[in-house]
Amino acid sequence: MASSWSELAAREHRASVVVLAGGVALYAINVYLTTSLLPNAVADIGGEELYSWTMTVFLVASVISSMLVSLVLSRFGARWAYVAGFAGFAAGTVIAGLSPTMVVMLIGRGVQGLAGGLLVGLGFAVVRTVLPARLWQRSIALMSAMWGVGNVVGPIVGGFFAQIGAWRGAFALLAVIALALIALTFRALPAGSGEASSDGVPWGSLVLLTGAAAAVSIASIVDGAATVVLLVVALAAGAVFVLYERGASNRVLPEMTYRGRSPLRWIYLGIIVLAMVSTIEMFIPLFGQRIGGLGPLAAGLLGAAISWGWTVGTLSSSGAESEKMRRLVRVAGPLILGTGLAAYGLLQVNDPSVWVIVGWYATLLFAGTGIGMAISHWFTAGMRVSTDDAEAAQASAGLNTSQLIANAFGSAIAGVLVSLGGPDVVGSARVLTFGFALLALVGVLVAFREFAAAKSWQLGASAPRERGVEL
Known part of the structure; x- marks a missing residue:
């Protein structure tokens, strides 16, 4: 049976769709918003030498949490997994917005990344249980389109607050949106999981893949031979990850x-x-x-x-x-x-x-x-x-x-x-x-x-x- 956008926006699906798309939109908007206002933040709190690490920390944290989506779903269910994601994102955003130094900003970015990676991953995992199969493609399309929305809204919002000399206000706005989505989550998503069971945290896979991500992230901010070495290290870690996963009983990717x-x-x-x-x-x-x-x-x-x-x-x-x-x-x-x-x-x-x-x-x-x-x-x-x-x-x-x-x-x-x-x-x-x-x-x-x-x-x-x- 063919689906339509009007069916996806129907009253019985609307709240769930907003939560799923909202999680991706928060992540995407945050990426581009932070990039646009960072120069003003650095001028205010200093730490220019750590400028590049604001994205490195955020990205590596996102990779880590994205590998734990199935585990979080199995233990807490869709509703509480999303609540934790939105609450964590709000907390990290508040830390970044109130940061007196760049070191504190990096801590906030790390918390944002952990919550953001979880939110993006949850959208593609939870859609199977909250929407009928005929609406999957439309909902996936909508969530994917949120990256385009983020690239438009993020620079505009971040640039506006930076222009008026109130870069912290941009983070405050994101935190308020995250809290509003928590309220909607309680009405939109089921309390039970109905998703997956897990034996625990796949530590071996997580360490290898995170190591590869960290090596690549650092490679993007160094020069010369160090970049090549780090890329080789990342590729080697990725290869070991695949070999390890093939025989592991507790893995990130399905058997x-x-x-x-x-x-x-x-x-x-x-x-x-x-x-x-x-x-x-x-x-x-x-x-x-x-x-x-x-x-x-x-x-x-x-x-x-x-x-x-x-x-x-x-x-x-x-x-x-x-x-x-x-x-x-x-x-x-x-x-x-x-x-x-x-x-x-x-x-x-x-x-x-x-x-x-x-x-x-x-x-x-x-x-x-x-x-x-x-x-x-x-x-x-x-x-x-x-x-x-x-x-x-x-x-x-x-x-x-x-x-x-x-x-x-x-x-x-x-x-x-x-x-x-x-x-x-x-x-x-x-x-x-x-x-x-x-x-x-x-x-x-x-x-x-x-x-x-x-x-x-x-x-x-x-x-x-x-x-x-x-x-």
């Missing part, structure tokens, strides 16, 4: 990820590719100012073009209901992304004309559309891969973990490519853009590999088709 020809591993990889490429937006405003001579606002809007395209692509492709259309979207998305970035790279020239700059906006918007149309369908594919509640909850939580890890790796790789293309800014822009365009095209190969794995999985002895799973 079926490593079983036979399971398509789940390719689903995760498809998300990783798209999420890594999306991190190019962190350098787009810099290129706009240095190459095009754009002002801060115009350059910020240029960086937001990818997220706007992401939102457009997500919402416009959410009506793809048949499996054939879902697969077509997952192939077309990375093709559009790679093509758009390649076109943007070709437009990187010294002293660009007005029409060339207009072309920057158009090609980035086009590229972002490719991310949006594909990534939400990868998330839905992961949710449909099993009907077992425990396994499906782990698979859903792994979707978010994959995206957060990819963001960390993507940011570091982007920094490396920018350095390789220097010292000329146009050279940096071209190397980064063409490099990520090639990475985007890898997503096409991943999609076809997942299709083959899904078909083989269906025909196998333990095939999901035999268990009544719709892929």
